[in-house]
Amino acid sequence: MKIKIFKAEDISQSLSMSEAVEVVKRAFVQLSSKQAQSPVRTSLNLKNPGEVALTMPAYLSETFALGTKIVTFLPQNPEKGRPAVQALVVLFDAKTGGPSAVFEGTHLTRLRTGAATGAATQVFSRGDSKKLALFGAGGQAFFQVMGVRAVRKVEKIMIYDVLPEKAEALINLLRLNPLDQDAEIAQARSPEEALAGADIVVTATSSSQPVFPGKNLGQGTHINAIGAFKPEMQEVDEETILRSQIFVDSVEACLEEAGDLIIPLNKGLIRKSDIQAELGEVIAGRKPGRRSDQEITYFKSVGNAVQDVAVAQAIWQRAAEKGLGQEVEL
Numbered sequence: 097m098k099i100k101i102f103k104a105e106d107i108s109q110s111l112s113m114s115e116a117v118e119v120v121k122r123a124f125v126q127l128s129s130k131q132a133q134s135p136v137r138t139s140l141n142l143k144n145p146g147e148v149a150l151t152m153p154a155y156l157s158e159t160f161a162l163g164t165k166i167v168t169f170l171p172q173n174p175e176k177g178r179p180a181v182q183a184l185v186v187l188f189d190a191k192t193g194g195p196s197a198v199f200e201g202t203h204l205t206r207l208r209t210g211a212a213t214g215a216a217t218q219v220f221s222r223g224d225s226k227k228l229a230l231f232g233a234g235g236q237a238f239f240q241v242m243g244v245r246a247v248r249k250v251e252k253i254m255i256y257d258v259l260p261e262k263a264e265a266l267i268n269l270l271r272l273n274p275l276d277q278d279a280e281i282a283q284a285r286s287p288e289e290a291l292a293g294a295d296i297v298v299t300a301t302s303s304s305q306p307v308f309p310g311k312n313l314g315q316g317t318h319i320n321a322i323g324a325f326k327p328e329m330q331e332v333d334e335e336t337i338l339r340s341q342i343f344v345d346s347v348e349a350c351l352e353e354a355g356d357l358i359i360p361l362n363k364g365l366i367r368k369s370d371i372q373a374e375l376g377e378v379i380a381g382r383k384p385g386r387r388s389d390q391e392i393t394y395f396k397s398v399g400n401a402v403q404d405v406a407v408a409q410a411i412w413q414r415a416a417e418k419g420l421g422q423e424v425e426l
């Protein structure tokens with residue numbers, strides 16, 4: 097049996113962020129139109145508090161994409177020089193049932209998560225959005241900026257992290273990127289400073305407490321909340337939720353995992369019906385998105401295996417054209 101192995105470098109050379117945004121948009125449409133099977137991920141709690149292992153399978157029937165991701169989240173890893181999130185993605189041929197490829201999943205996860213943020217930003221943010229406020233400067237942060245920059249001409253990026261040295265390192269990395277050399281990039285000294293005048297907000301942290309005060313959000317802001325993925329985690333406060341039109345990647349998954357929504361739901365502050373739509377429904381034109389420039393829109397993503405499998409399939413297809421990946425005999 098022959099199978100291809102794709103390293104992070106192969107993934108980077110195979111698929112651009114703009115291409116990944118389009119792939120993820122199509123995957124979300126399949127998810128919301130019941131053309132994809134993606135059960136709520138299986139979660140295993142590991143030895144220490146906050147440590148978790150996840151198994152995430154998916155099958156997209158329109159594009160014949162089949163695979164699974166196995167991912168671990170160990171929040172203390174960065175202190176030891178390792179990524180907090182580590183993963184492998186396995187892609188199968190849905191027509192023959194044979195395994196096609198194995199992917200370095202940490203890079204792929206960051207790419208597909210940034211692409212989901214790009215897709216939501218394209219759909220929900222105002223077209224004239226210029227300023228991005230980013231909360232969290234960890235492994236996801238660079239790709240979050242790339243996702244936003246793939247769909248909006250951002251001129252100013254403010255970054256806030258509780259560890260200033262991480263924000264500074266991210267700023268230096270972004271300044272090396274050609275896309276960001278025409279943007280003003282700075283470190284915010286407080287959440288309030290980051291939010292001032294922001295058109296787009298991204299939260300990419302592992303925080304269990306809200307990372308900014310919702311009262312400081314300006315009219316017309318769009319928020320991408322991608323960090324909190326457990327019921328007890330709450331990156332975004334209840335005032336933000338109450339002020340926003342709420343959109344999600346998957347209603348089922350968010351009601352199971354997204355503390356940002358579960359906590360105010362349990363308090364009776366919002367109802368399930370306050371979730372306006374899934375991203376895939378809006379992309380497909382079945383439900384409306386932003387209705388005015390004054391609305392605050394909030395997109396909650398807990399991550400879905402359709403993203404991983406669709407992006408893995410696209411990488412596998414494009415890599416074949418470019419001669420990337422290493423074939424091995426099992």
